[in-house]
Amino acid sequence: MEKRATIVGSGHYLPPKVVTNNDLAAMFPTSDEWITQRTGIRERRFIEESPTGASDLALPAAKMAIEQAGRDIKDVDAIIFATLSPDINFPGSGCFLGHKLGLPGVPALDIRNQCSGFIYGLSVADAWIRSGMYRNVLVCGAEVHSTGLDFSERGRDVAVLFGDGAGVALVGEATGDSKGICALELHADGSGAEDLCLLAPMSRNIPRLTQEMFDEGLHYPRMNGRQVFRWATQKMPEVAMSVLAKAGLTIDDIDLFVPHQANMRINQMVAGKLGIADEKVVHNIQRYGNTTAATIPIGISESWREGKLGPGSKVLTVAFGAGFTWAGGVIEF
Numbered sequence: 132m133e134k135r136a137t138i139v140g141s142g143h144y145l146p147p148k149v150v151t152n153n154d155l156a157a158m159f160p161t162s163d164e165w166i167t168q169r170t171g172i173r174e175r176r177f178i179e180e181s182p183t184g185a186s187d188l189a190l191p192a193a194k195m196a197i198e199q200a201g202r203d204i205k206d207v208d209a210i211i212f213a214t215l216s217p218d219i220n221f222p223g224s225g226c227f228l229g230h231k232l233g234l235p236g237v238p239a240l241d242i243r244n245q246c247s248g249f250i251y252g253l254s255v256a257d258a259w260i261r262s263g264m265y266r267n268v269l270v271c272g273a274e275v276h277s278t279g280l281d282f283s284e285r286g287r288d289v290a291v292l293f294g295d296g297a298g299v300a301l302v303g304e305a306t307g308d309s310k311g312i313c314a315l316e317l318h319a320d321g322s323g324a325e326d327l328c329l330l331a332p333m334s335r336n337i338p339r340l341t342q343e344m345f346d347e348g349l350h351y352p353r354m355n356g357r358q359v360f361r362w363a364t365q366k367m368p369e370v371a372m373s374v375l376a377k378a379g380l381t382i383d384d385i386d387l388f389v390p391h392q393a394n395m396r397i398n399q400m401v402a403g404k405l406g407i408a409d410e411k412v413v414h415n416i417q418r419y420g421n422t423t424a425a426t427i428p429i430g431i432s433e434s435w436r437e438g439k440l441g442p443g444s445k446v447l448t449v450a451f452g453a454g455f456t457w458a459g460g461v462i463e464f
């Protein structure tokens with residue numbers, strides 16, 4: 132019989148330090164009122180001490196996912212690591228994580244798809260498992276944003292949005308009646324690449340980093356917020372409907388919707404366009420802000436533990452982010 136892949140375990144980890152909107156307002160001109168009204172974010176988590184990389188946040192999340200699946204660390208035969216904030220520029224965080232897990236020789240693939248990174252990673256794991264190449268693939272999304280944000284008036288539109296965290300799924304073979312990963316869809320359009328990006332250091336420039344770039348703040352992420360908002364609220368519903376059709380399902384069949392969390396207003400507009408009831412929509416942006424590649428696996432892991440998903444649940448997930456990249460998936464647990 133044809134192999135099918137599914138998420139067999141999930142885990143998440145958020146650093147304990149809570150940073151409220153008022154904490155940010157003490158650093159640069161902003162307010163709890165502005166942040167709450169425009170984004171829905173009330174607080175986020177930041178790492179507290181150096182060195183703490185994305186791989187350090189992914190480590191406890193990975194162990195939690197392996198344990199939930201009833202597997203052993205030694206069962207993991209491949210690692211996929213989605214992040215835009217790797218521990219260092221190279222090598223990738225997947226290599227650091229494999230070493231910390233004690234998995235010498237196990238392949239580690241880092242991918243650079245920002246907010247869509249988890250779904251892109253899931254698609255690779257799905258193909259590996261269905262082809263028989265690997266049996267237990269860790270798909271990680273982890274970010275340390277807090278060390279790279281511009282905490283001044285210049286960067287306030289971006290700095291208030293992001294938080295640190297990690298989410299991991301262990302992807303293995305689906306057994307029994309569960310269909311597992313039913314459909315996945317991936318997209319990219321580089322015409323929006325510089326609407327949300329971090330430019331420096333840039334290898335296309337001689338030298339990669341100049342004093343001028345530094346003074347201009349090109350080593351901080353920048354965003355054309357309104358443009359990203361427009362694209363996100365168009366592409367997320369579009370990819371949701373398309374991936375549902377591929378899975379042969381309608382929105383009424385869906386038990387839980389896990390959208391990427393960039394802005395509560397985006398969550399609400401996307402859910403509204405899809406006509407899905409708010410009680411089926413996962414929102415964790417209030418507590419964690421935007422954790423990019425970590426957002427969706429954190430949402431899945433928390434929902435699983437809260438009993439919002441279980442055997443037989445049909446989950447729809449969609450993401451939109453820098454690239455632009457966007458993606459969707461339907462998974463039957």
Ligand code: UT7
Nearest residue numbers: 161162165169246287288291356357359360363393394452
């Ligand atoms: O995960 C990747 C995907 N990212 C997204 O999907 C984010 C999409 N974009 C957004 O969520 C929204 O565009 C933002 C939340 C980033 C911004 O909201 P907005 O309603 O589009 O505000 P704006 O950028 O148009 O700025 C409105 C005003 C400006 O002042 P003026 O020019 O009207 O006087 C800004 O200077 O708000 C000001 N502003 C702030 N004020 C207080 C911008 N950032 C802040 C701030 N605190 N942090």
